Amino acid sequence: MTVGKLCELSEFEAVCLPEPEREINGVYIGDLLSWVMGRARQDNAWITIMSNINVAAVASLSDVSCVILAEGVTLDDDVASTAAQKGINVISTSFAAYETALLLGSIIQ
Numbered sequence: 001m002t003v004g005k006l007c008e009l010s011e012f013e014a015v016c017l018p019e020p021e022r023e024i025n026g027v028y029i030g031d032l033l034s035w036v037m038g039r040a041r042q043d044n045a046w047i048t049i050m051s052n053i054n055v056a057a058v059a060s061l062s063d064v065s066c067v068i069l070a071e072g073v074t075l076d077d078d079v080a081s082t083a084a085q086k087g088i089n090v091i092s093t094s095f096a097a098y099e100t101a102l103l104l105g106s107i108i109q
Contacts, residue, residue: 001108003066003089011103015069015090016080022065022089027104029097033058040064045104047097049073056083065089070097
């Protein structure tokens with residue numbers, strides 16, 4: 001499934017989608033940025049509640065297909081702008097991280 005197709009589902013809302021055709025090939029959940037940097041895999045959807053500027057850096061280094069902000073977390077405009085400039089797709093959802101992972105697991109097979 002592509003990030004753009006994921007955003008077409010009612011449970012998800014695009015924050016910034018500079019690369020909507022990126023494929024999602026797995027899911028990683030984590031909020032400890034150094035841990036995510038070492039364990040998230042390329043093209044994973046990264047689910048987090050973190051929303052500071054470091055999320056853009058870690059997403060770029062990890063080359064995830066998108067960042068999914070769980071539990072209704074929002075991004076400041078400057079962080080969203082930085083993410084867009086770095087080609088990082090960011091999506092939000094009101095679901096908890098676990099619920100989001102379950103939903104993704106059922107649809108990206």
